[in-house]
Amino acid sequence: MFPIIIQGLLLSGLYALIAMGFMLIFSIGRTLNLAYGAYLMIGGYVYFWISQQLGFPQIVGFFGAIAVGILMGLMKHQFIVRPLKGHHVAVEISTLILAVVLQAGIVLVFGDSSKILLPIVPGVVRVAGATVTYSILTATIISWLIITILYLFVRRTHTGRAMQAVSMDQKGAAISGVDADRINLITWGLSGALGAIGGAFFASYTQLSPAMWVTPLIISVAIVIVGGIGSIVGTLIVAHIIGFLEVIVVSVLAPELRGVSTMLLIIVVLIARPQGLFGRAEN
Amino acid sequence: MELRQRHLAFWAIFIVGLYLMPELVSKGTLRTMIFACYLAIFAVSWDLLSGRTGYISFGHPFLIGIGAYTTAILTKRFDVAVEISIPIAVLVTMIGGLVVLLPALRIKGSYFALVTLAFMELMYQLVQVIRPDLTGGTRGMSGIETLTRGAVNGYYLAVTLMVILTFAAWLLMRTRLGTALWAVGMNEESVRGSGLSSTKLKMFAFLASAFTAGIGGAFYVHYLGSIAPRALFDINFLFTILVAALIGGAGSIIGPVFGAFFLVFLLEWLRPWLPGAERYFIYGGIALLVYMYQPKGMVAILESLYSRFWRARS
Amino acid sequence: MTAAIEVRNLVKRFGGLVATNNLSFDLDEGESLGLIGPNGAGKTTVFAQIMGELAQTSGTIRFKGQEISGLSTSERISRGISRTYQVPRPFTELTVRENIRVGLMPNNIRQLVFGATDRVQEERFAESVGFNLRNLDRSAAELSMGDLRKLEFARTLATGAKTLLLDEIFAGLTTGEIAMIADLIKQLRRQGFTFLIVSHDLPAITPLVDRVIAIELGALLAEGTMSEVLANEDVRASYLGES
Numbered sequence: 001m002f003p004i005i006i007q008g009l010l011l012s013g014l015y016a017l018i019a020m021g022f023m024l025i026f027s028i029g030r031t032l033n034l035a036y037g038a039y040l041m042i043g044g045y046v047y048f049w050i051s052q053q054l055g056f057p058q059i060v061g062f063f064g065a066i067a068v069g070i071l072m073g074l075m076k077h078q079f080i081v082r083p084l085k086g087h088h089v090a091v092e093i094s095t096l097i098l099a100v101v102l103q104a105g106i107v108l109v110f111g112d113s114s115k116i117l118l119p120i121v122p123g124v125v126r127v128a129g130a131t132v133t134y135s136i137l138t139a140t141i142i143s144w145l146i147i148t149i150l151y152l153f154v155r156r157t158h159t160g161r162a163m164q165a166v167s168m169d170q171k172g173a174a175i176s177g178v179d180a181d182r183i184n185l186i187t188w189g190l191s192g193a194l195g196a197i198g199g200a201f202f203a204s205y206t207q208l209s210p211a212m213w214v215t216p217l218i219i220s221v222a223i224v225i226v227g228g229i230g231s232i233v234g235t236l237i238v239a240h241i242i243g244f245l246e247v248i249v250v251s252v253l254a255p256e257l258r259g260v261s262t263m264l265l266i267i268v269v270l271i272a273r274p275q276g277l278f279g280r281a282e283n
Numbered sequence: 284m285e286l287r288q289r290h291l292a293f294w295a296i297f298i299v300g301l302y303l304m305p306e307l308v309s310k311g312t313l314r315t316m317i318f319a320c321y322l323a324i325f326a327v328s329w330d331l332l333s334g335r336t337g338y339i340s341f342g343h344p345f346l347i348g349i350g351a352y353t354t355a356i357l358t359k360r361f362d363v364a365v366e367i368s369i370p371i372a373v374l375v376t377m378i379g380g381l382v383v384l385l386p387a388l389r390i391k392g393s394y395f396a397l398v399t400l401a402f403m404e405l406m407y408q409l410v411q412v413i414r415p416d417l418t419g420g421t422r423g424m425s426g427i428e429t430l431t432r433g434a435v436n437g438y439y440l441a442v443t444l445m446v447i448l449t450f451a452a453w454l455l456m457r458t459r460l461g462t463a464l465w466a467v468g469m470n471e472e473s474v475r476g477s478g479l480s481s482t483k484l485k486m487f488a489f490l491a492s493a494f495t496a497g498i499g500g501a502f503y504v505h506y507l508g509s510i511a512p513r514a515l516f517d518i519n520f521l522f523t524i525l526v527a528a529l530i531g532g533a534g535s536i537i538g539p540v541f542g543a544f545f546l547v548f549l550l551e552w553l554r555p556w557l558p559g560a561e562r563y564f565i566y567g568g569i570a571l572l573v574y575m576y577q578p579k580g581m582v583a584i585l586e587s588l589y590s591r592f593w594r595a596r597s
Numbered sequence: 598m599t600a601a602i603e604v605r606n607l608v609k610r611f612g613g614l615v616a617t618n619n620l621s622f623d624l625d626e627g628e629s630l631g632l633i634g635p636n637g638a639g640k641t642t643v644f645a646q647i648m649g650e651l652a653q654t655s656g657t658i659r660f661k662g663q664e665i666s667g668l669s670t671s672e673r674i675s676r677g678i679s680r681t682y683q684v685p686r687p688f689t690e691l692t693v694r695e696n697i698r699v700g701l702m703p704n705n706i707r708q709l710v711f712g713a714t715d716r717v718q719e720e721r722f723a724e725s726v727g728f729n730l731r732n733l734d735r736s737a738a739e740l741s742m743g744d745l746r747k748l749e750f751a752r753t754l755a756t757g758a759k760t761l762l763l764d765e766i767f768a769g770l771t772t773g774e775i776a777m778i779a780d781l782i783k784q785l786r787r788q789g790f791t792f793l794i795v796s797h798d799l800p801a802i803t804p805l806v807d808r809v810i811a812i813e814l815g816a817l818l819a820e821g822t823m824s825e826v827l828a829n830e831d832v833r834a835s836y837l838g839e840s
Contacts, residue, residue: 032396032397034396034400080575083575084575089337089339089468090574090578092339092396093339093525093529093574094571094574094575096341096522096525097522097525097526097567097570097571097574098567098571100518100519100522100563100567101563101564101567101568101571103518103563104561104562104563104564104567105564107561107564108561108564211518214404214518215404217400218400218401218404221397221400221401222401224397225394225397225398254412256408256411256412257408257412258408259404259405259408260405260408260409262401263401263402263404263405266398266401455710458709458710458711459698459702459709459710459712459714460706460709460710462691462695462698462699462702463699463702463709465688465690465691466688466691466699469688469689469690469691470686470687470688470689472650472686473686473687473688473699474699475669475670475671476648476650476670476674476679476680476682476686477674477699477700477702477752477755477756478671478674478675478679478700478702478704478756478757478758479671479699479702479704480669480671480704481671483704483706484706487706
């Protein structure tokens with residue numbers, strides 16, 4: 001019982017962080033960034049390259065990953081989203097193509113095989129009967145920290161409130177004097193940063209491979225669909241639902257069925273409540 | 284349906300050219316063309332649903348996979364005759380796809396894309412886990428009955444299948460139904476406001492798409508003689524289908540056929556230099572550039588060249 | 598005189614906001630009713646509920662004696678009621694002719710696949726709203742606002758509905774175009790069409806309507822002929838309050 005709770009909490013925290021970046025773009029930028037998973041992949045590889053291959057301290061690796069993530073987000077916004085003027089079909093397709101191109105690029109540079117990352121913090125600890133690596137504990141704690149900062153940022157700062165306004169009504173926000181373009185830029189950069197960190201953590205949790213961007217993307221998708229777009233708290237809650245569901249299925253049923261519960265949840269929610277558990281009904 | 288002379292002429296030349304190929308090229312090239320034919324079928328099946336309505340499906344490998352696995356399991360595990368297993372496979376693809384994707388069609392376009400992506404992942408995981416005695420699990424199955432022997436016969440079968448399916452799809456899309464589907468992609472609410480049920484339209488497009496995908500998948504597995512989840516429920520496979528359709532020209536039906544052949548030959552041409560995943564890098568990059576320059580694909584580029592040529596003459 | 602549309606106790610709430618406030622009115626067959634009120638009065642919301650684009654919070658809507666609240670928009674259209682929109686919603690990448698073609702399409706897949714297009718009908722509807730036959734192959738994206746409104750009217754007519762809800766049909770039209778559309782409406786009235794017309798252009802619609810209802814904040818303010826309603830103090834106050 002306790003091990004499940006502990007594992008569930010740890011996994012959910014990570015999933016929440018990963019989903020945040022995706023949710024921001026979908027809700028504020030109103031686009032589906034299918035290359036979001038690529039932020040994770042690249043973030044993970046940059047972290048790996050800087051801290052393992054080049055030998056710098058891990059913190060440098062993290063910041064490197066964040067920097068690359070921000071850069072990617074900004075470039076994507078500049079070169080793909082803006083020219084396509086938000087035609088959502090075109091953006092969906094372009095971001096998917098981009099993701100595959102990036103995956104191929106990674107294969108070119110790093111090779112096809114999966115790599116195991118050295119733990120962020122070595123060692124394990126026993127918490128309430130469960131064996132937990134310091135690595136994932138650190139990852140989860142930092143995730144919560146980042147989410148809290150994000151929440152405060154969105155709620156308390158001027159820019160954050162502007163972001164909320166744009167997510168609710170782009171035209172209305174523009175009339176109120178919000179520079180939607182600047183907000184979109186910030187959002188994309190932020191999304192890239194969150195994705196990159198999430199990637200570094202996710203890679204520590206599982207492993208690093210060029211194809212690793214698909215699963216986190218699906219998880220983020222699941223969280224956004226089930227939770228409904230728009231709220232940090234909603235995303236947090238649903239991340240926990242999905243995280244716990246996965247852990248329970250893996251422990252009680254079979255480890256191979258890991259992703260199945262998530263998919264089934266998506267189907268059920270879509271049929272019963274298309275706007276998600278917490279979402280506003282889209283007109 | 285307005286069939287103009289130039290359309291029929293085009294089809295005639297195209298078909299004749301295809302059938303003459305075995306006289307003109309090597310066995311190796313024929314095998315490449317066989318693959319291109321099947322890819323064309325898959326790309327057309329995608330185009331039927333997603334090309335006009337804007338409901339981008341990332342789940343076509345899922346549909347193709349159902350068709351392939353159904354006929355493979357029926358023929359290999361249960362000794363069902365191919366003449367029966369293939370039609371059943373198509374039926375199962377249509378029903379299975381409907382059951383699974385129908386709820387998603389009722390929702391807006393963006394969500395549809397997400398859900399189909401999720402389903403593809405789901406199938407990939409499920410097929411390895413559920414009844415591996417039937418499906419062959421992670422490794423898949425081999426020694427499946429093949430319908431033809433040799434490259435030439437395989438080629439004729441593939442080409443015939445492709446020509447029939449593609450021509451039928453093309454005719455279908457030239458009817459008012461085709462216009463209605465374009466309209467759905469442009470403004471779905473307006474379609475409803477014009478007295479049409481957009482759900483009915485989408486469903487029909489989906490069934491046509493699933494039908495084509497099912498046939499394609501079934502015949503494909505009987506050409507390959509083997510099947511593996513890694514090959515089918517794969518992002519790269521999805522990607523290949525999508526890019527073929529997009530570069531060719533989404534919504535035009537013939538565009539995806541062109542796109543498929545173009546892509547396959549490009550990949551083959553690159554093979555000596557870039558044997559591995561690097562090829563995806565190059566052609567993905569090309570695809571992105573082409574798509575952003577002219578989202579309507581090669582068909583649109585050709586049409587504008589054609590009309591500029593006509594104008595120059597008059 | 599049979600009723601075409603009967604609205605009873607229609608209420609629409611968006612959270613705390615009451616957009617339609619216990620509205621009731623009748624529209625008889627062959628009649629033309631004007632629906633007026635200041636901006637934000639909720640006129641378009643009423644249209645959306647009648648057409649099924651918006652589900653009412655409570656209240657009934659009957660068309661030709663039958664409750665239509667459970668029906669989808671396309672089902673209501675096939676019953677014979679259709680509308681135009683304040684902001685036209687054309688199929689931008691289709692031509693004028695193809696736009697009308699969509700309006701003409703039956704809601705039946707078999708007929709869409711095996712039936713033929715009727716170019717004569719398409720031209721008839723296009724001409725009736727004032728399109729020159731030469732312009733039928735222009736893309737809808739090239740049209741002016743006035744032309745878009747005309748196109749939408751043509752498409753709405755093409756659905757075959759005989760009860761039409763017109764939402765600001767005259768906005769953005771030249772004087773000549775207004776006169777032409779007004780003539781078309783009169784012509785259709787002689788053929789037995791029923792109209793519910795929303796417009797800010799009171800002089801334009803006065804000769805086109807038998808009666809008028811005025812609403813404000815979703816509630817009925819006054820009912821009667823145009824002059825009666827305009828003379829009503831509450832109505833004048835609501836319009837003055839708008840400016």
